[in-house]
Amino acid sequence: MKDILIIGAGPAGLTAAIYALRSGKSVLLLEAKQYGGQIVNTPDIENYPGLAHVSGYEFAENLYQQAKSFGAELVFETAAAIEDRGDHKVVRTTLDHTYEGRAVILATGAKNRPMGLEREEELIGRGISYCATCDGMFFRKKDVAVFGGGNTALEDALFLSNYCNKVYLIHRRDQFRGSDADLKKLTGRENVEFVLNCNVTKLLGEPRLSAIEVTDKLTGEIRTIEVAGLFVAIGQIPDNAAFSNVAALDEKGYIASGEDCLTKTPGIFYAVVCRT
Amino acid sequence: MSVITATAENFEQEVLRSDVPVLVDFWASWCGPCRMLSPVVEEIAAQADGFKVAKVNVDEESDLAEQYGILSIPCLIVFKDGKEARRSVGVIPADAVLSLVKNA
């Protein structure tokens, strides 16, 4: 039995681990994919006080090593259920292993929001990507599209416009949530075309993506755009349904919790880097 | 077994003509998720039984990356009898990598 089980080894989970270990608790982290969570995808973190530039990978690796140096243990398994037994909790994973802890910290963050289109899953790695800085180079001199209107979408479009022949920026509104500075830069790029008030509604191409269909939300008009790549940046969604028996969820699916990090179950807490 | 560095020169010999399945990790140094997956792949190589493990640096071997239609990394491909048998994109845990090889 551990003092604390932490579900999710992103920045929030690893930070919680460091503090728990330093106050003398034993800690086991469960991580479904990669420690570091979403931050691993960013090539350059510019807003961490005291560290002017650091890559997401380096940051995650340092955070993990720091937690490990204090005695953190980590298993790569996905938590599928939590059972509250009062003075201790039992976490069951998708491999059907169980882990026991006196307390549980949920630090499950969020994952990329899929578009919900047919063949989307099958085309990931065959033209659909969620990481422009990872995959941009494979589309050098080709035509690509970015779908989204936040900071990630604008940054992706800027990055891709350096290498690609043409970048279509597809956004479901006509206003962007992303930074004005990036928007201004994009407007000045000759190889960037804004496709506004449109949703991506169909994926074409076999076995690789070769075109997308976009539908104008106002007119209903459908346009087919030939692209070799589609970079999806339409935000993140949480995935906490498995824990709704022990922690109430808000309308977006995040765990409903205040600054005190409490959930409705004593001994089960919520840690998060960024509250929405 | 250690990880084989696959190149355009040795790919046919090491991968396509191999008697056993070969797990090939297409990666690049600037790709954060690739660097997360590397230690997983190396650990699997150290314990590999009945298969081999190779890595292709897509920067140095862009022809190989193009030939196998790599459009996202990290990308794991299992080659069996000279043909692609399985493919997986993104970081996956060790047991998922192993089952990729076992089910090839």
Ligand SMILES: Cc1cc2nc3c(=O)[nH]c(=O)nc-3n(C[C@H](O)[C@H](O)[C@H](O)COP(=O)(O)OP(=O)(O)OC[C@H]3O[C@@H](n4cnc5c(N)ncnc54)[C@H](O)[C@@H]3O)c2cc1C
């Ligand atoms: C492209 C990009 C660039 C960014 N750049 C910056 C930046 O420059 N500066 C900045 O401050 N922020 C940046 N962010 C935001 C930052 O990455 C997030 O705020 C941060 O990662 C959130 O941390 P977290 O630990 O709360 O959640 P996450 O990072 O989402 O980590 C949650 C972890 O939990 C795991 N998990 C989920 N469910 C389970 C389960 N059931 N069982 C086991 N494990 C589970 C996940 O696999 C994941 O590893 C960026 C994000 C992206 C996508």
